[in-house]
Amino acid sequence: MPWHTLSRNSPDDPHAAFALDVLTGLSERPKQLSSKWFYDDTGSVLFQKIMDLEEYYPTDSEREIFERYGEDIAGRFSGQQLDVVDLGAGDGAKTSILLDHLKKAGVDLRYVPVDISEGAMASLEDRMKQAHPGLEVQGVVGEYVPALRWLSTNSDRPRLVLFLGSNIGNFDKPRARAFLRRIWSGLRPGDHTLVGFDMKKDIEVLLAAYNDKEGITRDFNLNLLERINRELGGEFDLQNWRHFGTYNVFSGAMESYLVSTKAQEVKIAALRQSFSFEAWEPIHTEYSYKYLPEDIESLARFTGFELCAQYSDRRDWFIDSLWRVS
Numbered sequence: 001m002p003w004h005t006l007s008r009n010s011p012d013d014p015h016a017a018f019a020l021d022v023l024t025g026l027s028e029r030p031k032q033l034s035s036k037w038f039y040d041d042t043g044s045v046l047f048q049k050i051m052d053l054e055e056y057y058p059t060d061s062e063r064e065i066f067e068r069y070g071e072d073i074a075g076r077f078s079g080q081q082l083d084v085v086d087l088g089a090g091d092g093a094k095t096s097i098l099l100d101h102l103k104k105a106g107v108d109l110r111y112v113p114v115d116i117s118e119g120a121m122a123s124l125e126d127r128m129k130q131a132h133p134g135l136e137v138q139g140v141v142g143e144y145v146p147a148l149r150w151l152s153t154n155s156d157r158p159r160l161v162l163f164l165g166s167n168i169g170n171f172d173k174p175r176a177r178a179f180l181r182r183i184w185s186g187l188r189p190g191d192h193t194l195v196g197f198d199m200k201k202d203i204e205v206l207l208a209a210y211n212d213k214e215g216i217t218r219d220f221n222l223n224l225l226e227r228i229n230r231e232l233g234g235e236f237d238l239q240n241w242r243h244f245g246t247y248n249v250f251s252g253a254m255e256s257y258l259v260s261t262k263a264q265e266v267k268i269a270a271l272r273q274s275f276s277f278e279a280w281e282p283i284h285t286e287y288s289y290k291y292l293p294e295d296i297e298s299l300a301r302f303t304g305f306e307l308c309a310q311y312s313d314r315r316d317w318f319i320d321s322l323w324r325v326s
């Protein structure tokens, strides 16, 4: 196995953490499941399909940013050594554009993708090695924070930490601040981070992106219950659940739910427990917080970074913001 997997049977083990999260999340009121569990092998494939959807604009917007400004971003690292740490790398397709620009700028590169999904990591490593022959790739399978901890003891090269695709939007604003502060504290002066922010925009555009016509986002959300069935011996009958995606104008977040269409009890064998759901009771599954330009500036300041540049697409729907540890 070419990538490093953060150890099983430790507090950092994603498999044990999944069971614990399902137990606590379904015992809470309102019930919730973390969006990080969307990405088993099936979920990762479904997310790739979402990225290809016409309605799902964030991928096109961020790709456009890297095509337009990749040279400018890469020029800042010209001729240097650099570890490009890609947190929640997914399929790495947009990162690949940036790596091309970095190579052209003569950067001595090592690519360090981090992802909780082993399936995503396996195909990513193959794809990156084919697209960039000779590129040194050191994947890490695990969660962001344990992976950052592992990296801080396994590399002493300058770093560019990527947090793309609006992954930051999955955190509410206090958790986003805490997470970015955590990244800052693991970096050294002169290191950089590039964070992708999805911007506030016409609500119809947002609603369409999370409720696509083909129903791929619905399948992606429902896969969370299928994953519980597969991995924890759950007995969720998907006929009794529906996907619901809505925009909360007060918090500025797209929110996704799984809604029980009838009163039901669902057994989960591995947890040795059944969970009751009332008719129309929701399980919250995802936040995707949207930003204003001034939110990004204050977030950079608050977390200790110096803001170097903001890159946006032609429609101003997405911003990749480059920050430096000064």
Ligand SMILES: C[S@@+](CC[C@H](N)C(=O)[O-])C[C@H]1O[C@@H](n2cnc3c(N)ncnc32)[C@H](O)[C@@H]1O
Pocket (backbone or CB within 6 Å): 035, 036, 037, 039, 044, 047, 087, 088, 089, 090, 091, 092, 093, 094, 114, 115, 116, 117, 120, 142, 143, 144, 145, 163, 164, 165, 166, 167
């Ligand atoms: C929305 S996708 C974005 C992928 C890619 N960065 C992009 O912009 O296209 C999120 C990715 O982050 C990974 N992920 C989600 N939560 C994670 C966590 N807590 N730790 C590590 N990886 C995580 C998922 O497996 C998935 O591949």
